[in-house]
Amino acid sequence: MMNFTQLVLASHNAGKLKELQAMLGDSVQLRSIGEFSTVEPEETGLSFVENAILKARNAARISGLPALADDSGLAVDFLGGAPGIYSARYADGQGDEANNAKLLDALKDVPETERGAQFVCVLALVRHADDPLPILCEGLWQGRILTQASGEHGFGYDPLFWVPERDCSSAELSPGDKNLISHRARAMELLRLRLGLK
Numbered sequence: 566m567m568n569f570t571q572l573v574l575a576s577h578n579a580g581k582l583k584e585l586q587a588m589l590g591d592s593v594q595l596r597s598i599g600e601f602s603t604v605e606p607e608e609t610g611l612s613f614v615e616n617a618i619l620k621a622r623n624a625a626r627i628s629g630l631p632a633l634a635d636d637s638g639l640a641v642d643f644l645g646g647a648p649g650i651y652s653a654r655y656a657d658g659q660g661d662e663a664n665n666a667k668l669l670d671a672l673k674d675v676p677e678t679e680r681g682a683q684f685v686c687v688l689a690l691v692r693h694a695d696d697p698l699p700i701l702c703e704g705l706w707q708g709r710i711l712t713q714a715s716g717e718h719g720f721g722y723d724p725l726f727w728v729p730e731r732d733c734s735s736a737e738l739s740p741g742d743k744n745l746i747s748h749r750a751r752a753m754e755l756l757r758l759r760l761g762l763k
């Protein structure tokens with residue numbers, strides 16, 4: 566059984582760090598890779614799994630600590646699953662607001678019934694940079710893309726993601742509520758079980 570008190574989180578996204586640390590509680594301390602390096606690895610994989618492993622290995626190499634990575638994104642039905650692994654780069658690196666504007670534009674005039682989407686999260690944990698057996702856990706979250714942004718919480722595409730089970734946007738959920746039902750929460754639930762954390 567693996568027993569971690571510290572993990573480095575292979576992410577430069579403050580929103581992920583906050584959510585993942587809240588889900589893990591006090592049992593494991595997540596340290597940001599930002600403490601060790603400001604250079605972000607190029608996400609050259611063709612899948613969430615490949616990119617998560619790539620980021621985890623890179624962080625373990627830089628920090629010398631076991632590393633957890635989160636590769637996630639939004640797959641929109643009408644767009645054939647795009648932006649998917651390219652979600653963060655959808656508007657060519659101009660950030661969340663530009664990504665959201667581009668998505669609204671791509672779905673302009675698309676009726677509600679065809680606006681289905683899912684958030685995807687893959688967590689990868691490596692004990693060291695060359696770990697031959699990374700632990701992989703995934704979580705999905707089904708919803709719909711709104712026609713305008715709504716809500717102030719969360720990050721990324723949250724203001725555009727309508728959550729059917731709560732009848733509000735993901736950015737209108739309290740952080741605690743989002744962390745109970747999100748794609749990231751589902752992946753983390755599996756990771757906790759796998760690590761024997763509960």
Ligand SMILES: O=c1nc[nH]c2c1ncn2[C@H]1C[C@H](O)[C@@H](COP(=O)(O)OP(=O)(O)OP(=O)(O)O)O1
Pocket residue numbers: 575576577578581605608635636637638639652653654664684719720721722723735747749
């Ligand atoms: O709960 C979420 N709520 C809203 N948006 C989300 C969520 N989860 C992922 N997303 C979006 C943000 C970004 O556009 C992409 C992740 O891209 P992804 O490369 O995995 O993360 P990132 O570049 O922000 O940070 P890093 O790679 O350093 O972990 O999907």
Ligand SMILES: [Mg+2]
Pocket residue numbers: 608653
């Ligand atoms: Mg990224």
